[in-house]
Structure formats: C-alpha cells, structure tokens
Amino acid sequence: MIARVSICAIAASFGLMAAAMPASAETPRRTPRPSPAELMLPCPEYGPGFVRAPGGATCVRVGGQIRGEAVMRDRRSRLDGGLNAQARMTVDSRTETGLGTFRAVMSLKGQTGSPGTFTQR
Numbered sequence: 001m002i003a004r005v006s007i008c009a010i011a012a013s014f015g016l017m018a019a020a021m022p023a024s025a026e027t028p029r030r031t032p033r034p035s036p037a038e039l040m041l042p043c044p045e046y047g048p049g050f051v052r053a054p055g056g057a058t059c060v061r062v063g064g065q066i067r068g069e070a071v072m073r074d075r076r077s078r079l080d081g082g083l084n085a086q087a088r089m090t091v092d093s094r095t096e097t098g099l100g101t102f103r104a105v106m107s108l109k110g111q112t113g114s115p116g117t118f119t120q121r
Helices: 001-020
Strands: 061-072 082-097 100-113
Touching: none
Parallel strands: none
Antiparallel strands: 061 082, 082 100
C-alpha cells in the first residue's frame, strides 16, 4: 500500500510540474551555421591559396600530390613489373606577430611499392 501511495505522489508531482509549464513555450531558435565557403576568407597578403582560419588571424594553405604507377614486365629487356604509389602533403600557416611574420610549415611524404618496380624517368 505504501508503494502505491508513493508512486501516485510522484506521478502527481510530475503532473503539477507539467501543468505549471506554459503551453506556448517557444523552443529557442538556432542561428543557421555559415557554410565552409563563408568561413574561409582569402589572405591575399601571403599569396594564392591562403585562407584565414575562422575566428583568428592565422592564414593557412594546404597542398599535396598523389602519384601512382604500374609497370609491366618486359621480357626482352628483362625488367620486372610492379606497382608504386607516392603521396605528399604540405601545410603552411602564417600569423603576424609583434616581431614579424611567424611561419610554420609541415610536410609529410609517404611511399609504397612492390619489389622490382622499375621507374623510367
């Protein structure tokens, strides 16, 4: 009997709380988020490809290269065949400070290939 009374008391208190809330309570409106193109402002002072990081004074440029090649076996010259892949990525960031331009550059390079890959240049 005590358990039923306490469940009824809890249900009644939730009912009173729900009745006390205004029926026409508006949900807060969200401001639309700007698109990534609107966030990225160009930095012409550092050259082509630099964009300003959102909310800061740092300008960033990201670049890279991906290369892949496949070589087939040539029986006359006895060259082996294989696959080769290379990838490079560069991040260049610049910020104006009281002492001048602070520049940070990060460059990554990766390469993979099968044994016997012949690259003719």
